[in-house]
Amino acid sequence: MRLAKYLAHAGVASRRAAEEIVRGGRVTVGGEVVTDPARDVGDADAVTVDGARVAGAEERVVWALNKPAGVVATARDTHGRRTVVDLVESRGARLYPVGRLDADTTGLILLTNDGELANTLTHPRYEVPKTYRVRVARAPVGDRAVRRLREGVQLEDGPTAPARVRRDGRDVLEITIHEGRNRQVRRMCEEVGHPVVALERIAFGPLRLGDLPPGRARRLTGSELDRLRRRS
Numbered sequence: 001m002r003l004a005k006y007l008a009h010a011g012v013a014s015r016r017a018a019e020e021i022v023r024g025g026r027v028t029v030g031g032e033v034v035t036d037p038a039r040d041v042g043d044a045d046a047v048t049v050d051g052a053r054v055a056g057a058e059e060r061v062v063w064a065l066n067k068p069a070g071v072v073a074t075a076r077d078t079h080g081r082r083t084v085v086d087l088v089e090s091r092g093a094r095l096y097p098v099g100r101l102d103a104d105t106t107g108l109i110l111l112t113n114d115g116e117l118a119n120t121l122t123h124p125r126y127e128v129p130k131t132y133r134v135r136v137a138r139a140p141v142g143d144r145a146v147r148r149l150r151e152g153v154q155l156e157d158g159p160t161a162p163a164r165v166r167r168d169g170r171d172v173l174e175i176t177i178h179e180g181r182n183r184q185v186r187r188m189c190e191e192v193g194h195p196v197v198a199l200e201r202i203a204f205g206p207l208r209l210g211d212l213p214p215g216r217a218r219r220l221t222g223s224e225l226d227r228l229r230r231r232s
């Protein structure tokens with residue numbers, strides 16, 4: 001197996017990030033520094049990254065978590081805050097989140113040790129749809145605001161792609177986007193005059209949050225994994 005793929009399977013990083021790690025001279029195979037990400041390695045090889053031994057490819061798992069507010073969506077937080085990874089009983093699997101949610105956003109986030117899958121699901125090319133339930137201020141939300149959200153609004157980093165938008169009462173919208181720009185839904189709503197009061201992700205690709213309680217995680221089933229992988 002190619003070295004970068006081996007590192008991705010072992011949960012070190014996404015395939016692309018692993019290639020950079022290898023090129024940076026941080027990886028040894030059998031005690032020798034290797035800078036070619038395409039170098040062939042197998043389970044019998046002793047591989048290290050920054051001097052630490054990499055365990056062979058572990059079983060690849062994906063978890064769904066209902067992220068509570070205040071928990072950060074990174075693998076490790078430099079300020080010591082609770083992270084999404086802390087909420088999953090992964091029994092040794094080194095998980096990291098698939099994409100980002102703001103600390104104050106709640107709802108569905110996936111965690112996996114499958115760097116390749118994570119990379120694919122977050123790559124703009126694959127346009128994975130993400131649906132948010134959004135409570136906004138300055139209700140009711142008028143037709144014009146809904147139309148602008150649907151057609152795309154101008155943000156400081158460029159126009160947004162058309163979104164699916166459904167009104168659900170005076171102050172709640174269901175918005176589906178397939179981009180993943182920083183604080184995108186909050187900025188879109190702000191731009192049309194309705195600042196976000198609460199934001200929850202209720203679907204990611206073919207998966208729905210369902211009745212998973214806040215703070216709880218579950219492993220995806222085989223058929224859910226198949227559906228997810230078919231997208232990628």
Ligand code: URA
Binds near residue numbers: 100101102103182199
């Ligand atoms: N859009 C946002 O504004 N925040 C999130 O956390 C996710 C999407």
